Amino acid sequence: MTDEARLEAFEARIARGEKIEPGDWMPEQYRKQLIRMISQHAHSEIVGMLPEGAWITRAPTLRRKLVLLAKVQDEAGHGQYLYHAAETLGATREQMLDDLLSSRAKYSSVFNYPTLSWADIGVIGWLVDGAAIINQTMLAKSSYGPYSRAMLRICAEETFHKKQGQEMVILLSQGTPKQRAMVQNAINRWWWPTLMMFGPHDSESKNSAELMRWGVKTRSNDELRQVFVNQLIPDLHALGLSVPDPQLRFDEETGNWLIGPIDWDEFWRVVKGNGPCNAERLEARRQAHEDGRWVREALAAYAEKQKTEGPQGPQRPQGPCEFARP
Amino acid sequence: MPDTQWPRFEVFLIEDERKPAEHVGSVHAPDPEMALLNARDVFVRRPHCEGLWVAASGHVLFRTAEELARDPVSQNGHPGEERRYLVFGKPNHREPLALAACLSAQSPEEALAQALKESSAIESVLWAVVSEAELTRSDRNDRVSFFEPAATKNYKLHAEYPTARLMKEIRQK
Numbered sequence A: 001m002t003d004e005a006r007l008e009a010f011e012a013r014i015a016r017g018e019k020i021e022p023g024d025w026m027p028e029q030y031r032k033q034l035i036r037m038i039s040q041h042a043h044s045e046i047v048g049m050l051p052e053g054a055w056i057t058r059a060p061t062l063r064r065k066l067v068l069l070a071k072v073q074d075e076a077g078h079g080q081y082l083y084h085a086a087e088t089l090g091a092t093r094e095q096m097l098d099d100l101l102s103s104r105a106k107y108s109s110v111f112n113y114p115t116l117s118w119a120d121i122g123v124i125g126w127l128v129d130g131a132a133i134i135n136q137t138m139l140a141k142s143s144y145g146p147y148s149r150a151m152l153r154i155c156a157e158e159t160f161h162k163k164q165g166q167e168m169v170i171l172l173s174q175g176t177p178k179q180r181a182m183v184q185n186a187i188n189r190w191w192w193p194t195l196m197m198f199g200p201h202d203s204e205s206k207n208s209a210e211l212m213r214w215g216v217k218t219r220s221n222d223e224l225r226q227v228f229v230n231q232l233i234p235d236l237h238a239l240g241l242s243v244p245d246p247q248l249r250f251d252e253e254t255g256n257w258l259i260g261p262i263d264w265d266e267f268w269r270v271v272k273g274n275g276p277c278n279a280e281r282l283e284a285r286r287q288a289h290e291d292g293r294w295v296r297e298a299l300a301a302y303a304e305k306q307k308t309e310g311p312q313g314p315q316r317p318q319g320p321c322e323f324a325r326p
Numbered sequence B: 001m002p003d004t005q006w007p008r009f010e011v012f013l014i015e016d017e018r019k020p021a022e023h024v025g026s027v028h029a030p031d032p033e034m035a036l037l038n039a040r041d042v043f044v045r046r047p048h049c050e051g052l053w054v055a056a057s058g059h060v061l062f063r064t065a066e067e068l069a070r071d072p073v074s075q076n077g078h079p080g081e082e083r084r085y086l087v088f089g090k091p092n093h094r095e096p097l098a099l100a101a102c103l104s105a106q107s108p109e110e111a112l113a114q115a116l117k118e119s120s121a122i123e124s125v126l127w128a129v130v131s132e133a134e135l136t137r138s139d140r141n142d143r144v145s146f147f148e149p150a151a152t153k154n155y156k157l158h159a160e161y162p163t164a165r166l167m168k169e170i171r172q173k
């Protein structure tokens, strides 16, 4: 079969709604785009632990602390699901981690902003995870099987992230004047960075057309951004909260909430490494990696010892599995 | 020089003992015991898990339907001693890659060829084959430390957060 015939068969499979599995023929460009996208997504989950992680020791109640710990733990798990998906395309875990630690890799720019108050934790859950869910629900329909399956797992957990955040914002918005001011201030700071999470306008997005053609994405950046705005604004208004956009207006004709212009200069500045916390985030990642070194070394030494001297700990019973069969 | 991430292990999860094991992904670990612990941390943060199996990725044979059409499995592979093999199939893109057959063979290729012959009625977009002897499995003694903690942490469930009711009450005020 010629490459052209293969490409035709590949595109026909996608048009039929089939999933592409590792091992199936795929164009090199499809593989490259997916590795880029999935590894960036994985890095975002990993770096995304840092802004919220900073508040674990300062959570106001034990319950809030448990919730926040569980959420941050989930994000670590999401990173792992996604690194696995990228590995099925031939990327190596070593290379991806090295790219992140040596600041060659990109990740979502939203995590380069500081978390200044406890209200930020609620606002991140509702807005940032809420925006992520919209994007990830679309990606769950992605044409690449392992990516789509990782997204399904992630979305189920993200709903908890969003709702714990929304619950916090609701309670703060109905609280004392000081609490209301704190949560409004957090929204003012997170609103625009959250809208930027959906990526550049369709007209500016160089990867979008190809990704849509191959069913990696099924909806455009601007479409998803509009879904998010329409979802959030009525709820925020009902809580007596506002967003920092003087040009925001409701368009009767389309039923959309239309936003004012996004500051793309800021977006590119942060993407290129010059946001308020880029250096701090990477430094924290590198430090965590270094701090874990002795654990990795100990585990490797233990594995080596088992290889040369035989099993060290108690052994698991072998023998036939008992398992349910279809 | 990039830090090594250790060998990869494929992870199979049993949601409920009445259901067949499913392939859920992979983890890296220096040995099977650590792989099991990592699998527990990555894949069992919520209830609905009663068992975990891991096997070094090099010992798991994956084949897609497209690969099989292109290049049918040879019956013999590299024949070794007769072993029990587990064959996993994924009937379509919605259903999981789940245990479909268990049979004796001399190589994973032979096990897959047998499964294809015997269950020609089963459609699968993806197959995985592993020898039972290559699996490291959680057992009843792991239940308390592996699976029970996730089962009681209700605050991880989104249904614990009555956001829709709260919003409704506020709108009515």
Ligand SMILES: [Fe+2]
Pocket: A045, A074, A075, A078, A154, A158
């Ligand atoms: Fe996440």
Ligand SMILES: [Fe+2]
Pocket: A075, A129, A132, A158, A161
């Ligand atoms: Fe999240």
